[in-house]
Amino acid sequence: MLDHFVQAAVWGALDASLAGEARRLSEALHVGVEPAGQTEFNRLGADVLREINLADSAAERRRAHFRELAVGRLAADLSKVRWGPAAGGSATPHHFEVRDRAGVLLARSRSLDGRELAPAGRLPPTGPTTLPDGSRGRAVTLRLTDVPFDSPAWQRSWSELRQRLKLPPVSATVVVATNAEEQHALLASLRTALLVSGVLLVLGAAGLAVCTTRRALAPLRDLRNEVSRLDAATLDRAVRLSKPPADLVPIVDALNAALNKLDDAFTRERRMTADLAHELRTPVAELKSITDVARQWPDDAALQARCATQCHAVADRMTRLVSALSRLARIRTGQSWAAAEVIDLRQHMLDSWRLLRTRASAREQRFDLAQGPAAHVRSDPDIVESVLSNLIQNAIEHAPPGSLIEARIGTEPGGAALSLSNPAGALTAREAANATRAFWRGDGARTGVQHAGLGLSIVADIARVADLEFHVTVEDGVFRATVVFGQPAGQTSIT
Numbered sequence: 472m473l474d475h476f477v478q479a480a481v482w483g484a485l486d487a488s489l490a491g492e493a494r495r496l497s498e499a500l501h502v503g504v505e506p507a508g509q510t511e512f513n514r515l516g517a518d519v520l521r522e523i524n525l526a527d528s529a530a531e532r533r534r535a536h537f538r539e540l541a542v543g544r545l546a547a548d549l550s551k552v553r554w555g556p557a558a559g560g561s562a563t564p565h566h567f568e569v570r571d572r573a574g575v576l577l578a579r580s581r582s583l584d585g586r587e588l589a590p591a592g593r594l595p596p597t598g599p600t601t602l603p604d605g606s607r608g609r610a611v612t613l614r615l616t617d618v619p620f621d622s623p624a625w626q627r628s629w630s631e632l633r634q635r636l637k638l639p640p641v642s643a644t645v646v647v648a649t650n651a652e653e654q655h656a657l658l659a660s661l662r663t664a665l666l667v668s669g670v671l672l673v674l675g676a677a678g679l680a681v682c683t684t685r686r687a688l689a690p691l692r693d694l695r696n697e698v699s700r701l702d703a704a705t706l707d708r709a710v711r712l713s714k715p716p717a718d719l720v721p722i723v724d725a726l727n728a729a730l731n732k733l734d735d736a737f738t739r740e741r742r743m744t745a746d747l748a749h750e751l752r753t754p755v756a757e758l759k760s761i762t763d764v765a766r767q768w769p770d771d772a773a774l775q776a777r778c779a780t781q782c783h784a785v786a787d788r789m790t791r792l793v794s795a796l797s798r799l800a801r802i803r804t805g806q807s808w809a810a811a812e813v814i815d816l817r818q819h820m821l822d823s824w825r826l827l828r829t830r831a832s833a834r835e836q837r838f839d840l841a842q843g844p845a846a847h848v849r850s851d852p853d854i855v856e857s858v859l860s861n862l863i864q865n866a867i868e869h870a871p872p873g874s875l876i877e878a879r880i881g882t883e884p885g886g887a888a889l890s891l892s893n894p895a896g897a898l899t900a901r902e903a904a905n906a907t908r909a910f911w912r913g914d915g916a917r918t919g920v921q922h923a924g925l926g927l928s929i930v931a932d933i934a935r936v937a938d939l940e941f942h943v944t945v946e947d948g949v950f951r952a953t954v955v956f957g958q959p960a961g962q963t964s965i966t
Contacts, residue, residue: 501621
């Protein structure tokens with residue numbers, strides 16, 4: 472673009488200079504009469520002017536003769552013009568030509584040395600041209616439609632005679648040209664300089680872009696290095712950058728928050744693995760001791776049957792433990808239920824008790840559900856079943872043999888409230904807050920072998936995921952677990 476602008480400026484200035492020279496030449500161009508016919512032209516012209524209004528045949532003949540004389544003897548004349556600074560103009564261009572209307576050469580500069588700027592009948596266009604010596608040039612063409620008469624005394628009379636006799640005007644064309652090799656060389660040098668400058672500018676811009684990009688991406692490289700050193704053992708270390716840009720701060724904060732959540736998940740998994748290993752140690756040890764006894768007396772059929780029964784009981788206990796863990800994992804990922812529906816909470820409570828009353832009867836435990844109307848809640852049946860079965864199992868396993876397990880369904884501001892209570896045994900009010908932790912059991916309960924310490928933990932996880940309210944309390948030696956279900960749309964909690 473710069474090269475285009477410079478070329479336009481150079482050629483525009485040169486064309487303006489040539490156009491000025493062409494105008495100067497055109498001002499010096501006049502119509503003259505050949506010397507041989509000068510006397511006859513003056514005499515006959517004077518007669519015609521005097522008889523311009525006569526209509527006789529003699530006057531008409533003189534007018535026709537003058538018309539022939541004017542057409543044949545008038546021509547553009549440059550013989551009286553002196554070219555160059557002495558003539559009052561600027562320096563004479565290298566070449567010029569003057570041609571008449573028919574393209575006949577009238578005059579030319581000495582620099583042409585007898586040659587023509589263009590072949591006969593053709594004029595070089597304004598703009599680039601090739602000079603007779605083969606060099607590159609620049610030409611400007613100026614066309615004159617009416618060349619003035621050279622004699623001031625005849626100027627007015629000539630105009631009147633031309634109009635009356637209907638003589639054609641004398642027209643001419645002035646062509647001015649100059650050598651433009653110097654300008655071409657200058658533009659070529661400028662073009663080379665622009666090309667070199669452009670290449671250097673592009674290289675400089677590329678280097679600057681690389682440096683700027685590397686500097687701008689330095690925080691990202693630092694972030695990559697910080698993230699690359701993270702593993703399962705270093706998730707607790709926050710990602711720290713010395714001078715993070717403002718746009719990167721939210722990303723770093725979000726990454727640290729994700730790492731904290733991931734570290735919490737790893738911590739829970741490690742704790743669960745450790746607790747599970749602890750819980751399985753006892754039943755595995757029992758299996759080993761039972762099988763050792765069976766191997767010592769292989770011929771004792773009664774002992775073998777008893778050992779098989781004990782092994783089955785231990786395996787059943789381990790199955791419940793694994794099932795509880797699987798359910799807890801599904802609940803934590805939110806994949807254990809489908810869409811909610813309106814269900815009868817009281818009927819679900821009775822159905823859950825029927826499934827577990829055999830185990831309660833073995834411990835001589837009784838169950839009492841207070842009378843009342845049907846309680847409808849909006850929830851998922853799997854949620855309700857998991858909550859009720861785990862609450863009942865927890866009560867059966869932790870309540871003393873022969874005790875009473877009581878269930879109550881009432882209302883609270885959040886919806887329908889279900890509470891299950893049983894004697895707390897050795898559990899104190901201070902320890903009640905730990906009852907919902909996975910694998911936690913009070914000291915007095917650790918001697919039992921029928922539970923895994925996961926029942927209330929599952930209920931707590933369900934309540935957290937399903938947006939239910941759940942809490943446990945110990946008051947006056949009674950352990951009470953309460954769950955509040957949301958009421959169905961368009962209904963009260965208890966109907």
